[in-house]
Amino acid sequence: xxxxxxxxxxxxxxxxxxxxxxxxxxxxxxxxxxxxxxxxxxxxxxxxxxxxxxxxxxxxxxxxxxxxxxxxxxxxxxxxxxxxxxxxxxxxxxxxxxxxxxxxxxxxxxxxxxxxxxxxxxxxxxxxxxxxxxxxxxxxxxxxxxxxxxxxxxxxxxxxxxxxxxxxxxxxxxxxxxxxxxxxxxxxxxxxxxxxxxxxxxxxxxxxxxxxxxxxxxxxxxxxxxxxxxxxxxxxxxxxxxxxxxxxxxxxxxxxxxxxxxxxxxxxxxxxxxxxxxxxxxxxxxxxxxxxxxxxxxxxxxxxxxxxxxxxxxxxxxxxxxxxxxxxxxxxxxxxxxxxxxxxxxxxxxxxxxxxxxxxx
Amino acid sequence: xxxxxxxxxxxxxxxxxxxxxxxxxxxxxxxxxxxxxxxxxxxxxxxxxxxxxxxxxxxxxxxxxxxxxxxxxxxxxxxxxxxxxxxxxxxxxxxxxxxxxxxxxxxxxxxxxxxxxxxxxxxxxxxxxxxxxxxxxxxxxxxxxxxxxxxxxxxxxxxxxxxxxxxxxxxxxxxxxxxxxxxxxxxxxxxxxxxxxxxxxxxxxxxxxxxxxxxxxxxxxxxxxxxxxxxxxxxxxxxxxxxxxxxxxxxxxxxxxxxxxxxxxxxxxxxxxxxxxxxxxxxxxxxxxxxxxxxxxxxxxxxxxxxxxxxxxxxxxxxxxxxxxxxxxxxxxxxxxxxxxxxxxxxxxxx
Numbered sequence: 001x002x003x004x005x006x007x008x009x010x011x012x013x014x015x016x017x018x019x020x021x022x023x024x025x026x027x028x029x030x031x032x033x034x035x036x037x038x039x040x041x042x043x044x045x046x047x048x049x050x051x052x053x054x055x056x057x058x059x060x061x062x063x064x065x066x067x068x069x070x071x072x073x074x075x076x077x078x079x080x081x082x083x084x085x086x087x088x089x090x091x092x093x094x095x096x097x098x099x100x101x102x103x104x105x106x107x108x109x110x111x112x113x114x115x116x117x118x119x120x121x122x123x124x125x126x127x128x129x130x131x132x133x134x135x136x137x138x139x140x141x142x143x144x145x146x147x148x149x150x151x152x153x154x155x156x157x158x159x160x161x162x163x164x165x166x167x168x169x170x171x172x173x174x175x176x177x178x179x180x181x182x183x184x185x186x187x188x189x190x191x192x193x194x195x196x197x198x199x200x201x202x203x204x205x206x207x208x209x210x211x212x213x214x215x216x217x218x219x220x221x222x223x224x225x226x227x228x229x230x231x232x233x234x235x236x237x238x239x240x241x242x243x244x245x246x247x248x249x250x251x252x253x254x255x256x257x258x259x260x261x262x263x264x265x266x267x268x269x270x271x272x273x274x275x276x277x278x279x280x281x282x283x284x285x286x287x288x289x290x291x292x293x294x295x296x297x298x299x300x301x302x303x304x305x306x307x308x309x310x311x312x313x314x315x316x317x318x319x320x321x322x323x324x325x326x327x328x329x330x331x332x333x334x335x336x337x338x339x340x341x342x343x344x345x346x347x348x349x350x351x352x353x354x355x356x357x358x359x360x361x
Numbered sequence: 362x363x364x365x366x367x368x369x370x371x372x373x374x375x376x377x378x379x380x381x382x383x384x385x386x387x388x389x390x391x392x393x394x395x396x397x398x399x400x401x402x403x404x405x406x407x408x409x410x411x412x413x414x415x416x417x418x419x420x421x422x423x424x425x426x427x428x429x430x431x432x433x434x435x436x437x438x439x440x441x442x443x444x445x446x447x448x449x450x451x452x453x454x455x456x457x458x459x460x461x462x463x464x465x466x467x468x469x470x471x472x473x474x475x476x477x478x479x480x481x482x483x484x485x486x487x488x489x490x491x492x493x494x495x496x497x498x499x500x501x502x503x504x505x506x507x508x509x510x511x512x513x514x515x516x517x518x519x520x521x522x523x524x525x526x527x528x529x530x531x532x533x534x535x536x537x538x539x540x541x542x543x544x545x546x547x548x549x550x551x552x553x554x555x556x557x558x559x560x561x562x563x564x565x566x567x568x569x570x571x572x573x574x575x576x577x578x579x580x581x582x583x584x585x586x587x588x589x590x591x592x593x594x595x596x597x598x599x600x601x602x603x604x605x606x607x608x609x610x611x612x613x614x615x616x617x618x619x620x621x622x623x624x625x626x627x628x629x630x631x632x633x634x635x636x637x638x639x640x641x642x643x644x645x646x647x648x649x650x651x652x653x654x655x656x657x658x659x660x661x662x663x664x665x666x667x668x669x670x671x672x673x674x675x676x677x678x679x680x681x682x683x684x685x686x687x688x689x690x691x692x693x694x695x696x697x698x699x700x701x702x703x704x705x706x707x708x709x710x711x712x
Contacts, residue, residue: 144580157577161522184581186595211575211583216518219505220545222572224585234547 003308008289010300013086016289020082020282027279028075030272034112035068037265044261048254050155053132056125060262063115064269070108071276077101078283085286088299098287103319105280112273119262126258130251134168141210142181157212163257165250166213171227173249178203179210209245218243281307365642365668369650371661377650378443381643385440388640389433391633395473396429398626405622409615411516414493417486421623424476425630431469432637438462439644446647453655459648464680466641473634480623487619491612495529502571503542518573524618526611527574532588534610539564540571570606579604642668 008016042061045052081098084090137156143149160166167173185192185204196202207228214222223244226232289305308315369377403422410416442459445451498517504510521527528534546553546565557563568589575583584605587593650666669676 150580153580154577161577180582181580184595211572211585212577214572216515216522216573219511219514219542221541224572234545 002306005304005306007302008305009302013289016282016286017082017085020286021079023279024075024079027275028072030275031068031071031075034071034269034272035065038064038068041261051133051137053129057122060115060119063111067108067111074105078279082286085290088294091290092294109273109276112269116266116269119266127255130254134250138168138173139177141179159250160212163250163253164246165248165253166209166246167249168251169249171209171213171245174209175207178205180204213245215243215246363667363670367666368663369666370663374650375447377643377647378446381443381647382440384640385436388436388636391636392429392432392436395432395630395633396426399425399429402622402626412494412498414490418483421476421480421483428469428473428476435466436640439640442644443647446651449654452651470637473630477627477630480627484620488616491615495611499534500538502540520611521573524611524614525607526609526614527570527607528610529612530610532570532574532606535570536568539566541565574606576604576607
C-alpha cells in the first residue's frame, strides 16, 4: 500500500527539480534567520541573567540556534541533490546517502515544532526563575560592599527604571526587606532604634522605596518615603495615588516582555517549519520518481513518485528492524571477536586430554 | 590655457567609461547613505526639540537630505552618460544637457562640503539653544498643570535619566528655581513659610534635586534633599560625595552627544564627497575626449581630454554670465522703450 502516489512525466520532474532548487535556497535563508532569532533571544535572556535563578528557559534559543544551523546544512544538501537529479549518471551516488538524510532532516524539522511548544510550556518555569531571582536582588540590594553582590543595587535600579516596574509583585515587597545598609544608619538616633526594635530580626524596615521606583509621568515630585502615612505629605492619599510610583511588579513586566518576544518569534519559526516540510516532501517525491529512470536508456519516461513504499506502520517496522540489525551486527562483531580469543584455549584443552589419552594407548 | 589636459587612446576611453559606470553606482549608493544619515540626524534632533530653543541646527540635516537626493540623481545621469559615451550615435543627444548638468553637479557637490563645515560652525548655536531650552525646562518643571508646559517635567526626567546628567550646567541649577509646585506645599507649616520669606520673589527654594538626578551606581540609597547639609545625613560629606547624583550638566552631555553624531556623519559625507568629485571629473574627461570623435568615421583615434577649456576664472564667468543676463534682461528693455516713446513724442510735436 503505497502512500500518496503521484505520476511524474519528464517535464513535471524537471519542473519539480527546478522548483525544489529555488525552494532549497529560500529554506536555507530561513534557516539562517532562525539561527539569528535564536542568537537574539539568547542575548536578551543573557542581559537579565542576574535576576534569573535558573537557566531552564535557555533551551528555547539553544534549540533555535541548533536547528537553524542544521537547517542550513540540510538545505544545501537538498539543493545539491536536486541539481544532480536530472543527470542520471550523477544521481546514483546519492542513493545510499538519502535515507539517513531524510531521517535526520525530519528529526531536526520536528525540533522546530518542539522549540515553539517549549517557548509556551516553559513560561511557568521562567516566572518561577524570575520570582526567586528578583527576591534575591531585593534582599541583596543593600549589600554594595559584599563581593559577588555589589552590583545587585545597580542592576535592580536600572531594571526598575527601564521596565517601569517596582519590586517583585508590587512596591510593597520593598517594605519587607531592609534595603538601606547599616553603614548609612545612625544607630544613636531614636527613630532607627525604634524601627530596629519593632521586629524580631532586628532589621531596619520602613514604608519607603528606592528612587528607581519613581514614575517620571507623575505630576508631583516623587514621594519615596513614608508612603503609607497620609499625614506625612501635604495633599496626599496613598490609597488613591496611582502615578507616584510604578504600579506593576518587575516579574510581571519581564514575563510580559519575554512572552512578547517569543510570540513574535513563534509565527516566524512556524513558517520556517512549513517551508522545511514542503522541501522535504518535494525531495522525497523527486528521489522516488528518479529511481525507475536509473539504468534505463530512455530518460524521458513517465514514472511514479510516492512518499512511502509501504504504509506508515510497515515503514516504521522496517526502519526498526534495520536499526536492530545494525545494533546486532556490532554485538555479533564483539561476540565473534570474543570467540576467536577463547578458541586457542579450547584447542589447548582438547589437545591435552588427547595427549593424555594416547600414551596409555 | 587648458586645465587638466590628458591624452586618451581608444582603449583608455573604453576603460574610463567602464570605470565611470561602476563609480557612478557607488556614488549613487553614497548619495542614498547621505540622505539616510540626514534623516537620522533630523529625527535625533527632533526627539530632543523640547529642550532646544530654536531650530537653527536643523539646517545641517536638511542640507544633507537635499544633497543626498540630488547626488543620487546626478550619479544616475552620470551612469547613463557613460553608457552612451562609447556609442557615437547616441552620445550627441547629451550635448545640450551637459553644460547645465555640470553647473548643477558642481553646485550640489560644493553644498555637500558646506554641510560638513556647517556641522562644526553650528556648535555654538546648538549650545546656546540648549542653554535656553534647558533653563526653561527647569523653570517649568513644576508647571504640570499648565497647558503647553505640562510635559516639561516628564521630558526633563527622561532626559536626565537617559543622558545621566543633572541640571543645565550642574545640579546646583535646581537650587535656584522652585521646582516643587505650590499645589503640594503646606503653607501652614513653619518650614514652608520660612523658606518663602527667605527670598525676594517668595519662591520655595530647597537644596534638593528631583529623583531623576539620582545615580544608580551609587552604593548608598539616593540623597535628594538637603544635599549641602552634612548633618542631615549619617556619614555624609557633600564635598567628597561623587556618586550620589549625576555630576555632569545636561547641556554638556547633549552637546557631546550631538557633536559625536556629527563627527561620524561628517567623516562619511566627506568620503562620499570625494567619490562624487571623482565621478564628475571622469564624466568631464570622457565628454571632452568624445567631442573630437563626433562626426568622424574612424572611432578609434586618439583624442585629448581636458577639464576646463579656458582658465578657472573665465570658465566661472562663462557659467555665471547667462544667469546674470537672465536677471539683467528685465532692466535693459524699459530704457530702450522709453527712448522710443520719447522719439515718437518729439516727432509728433515737430510734425
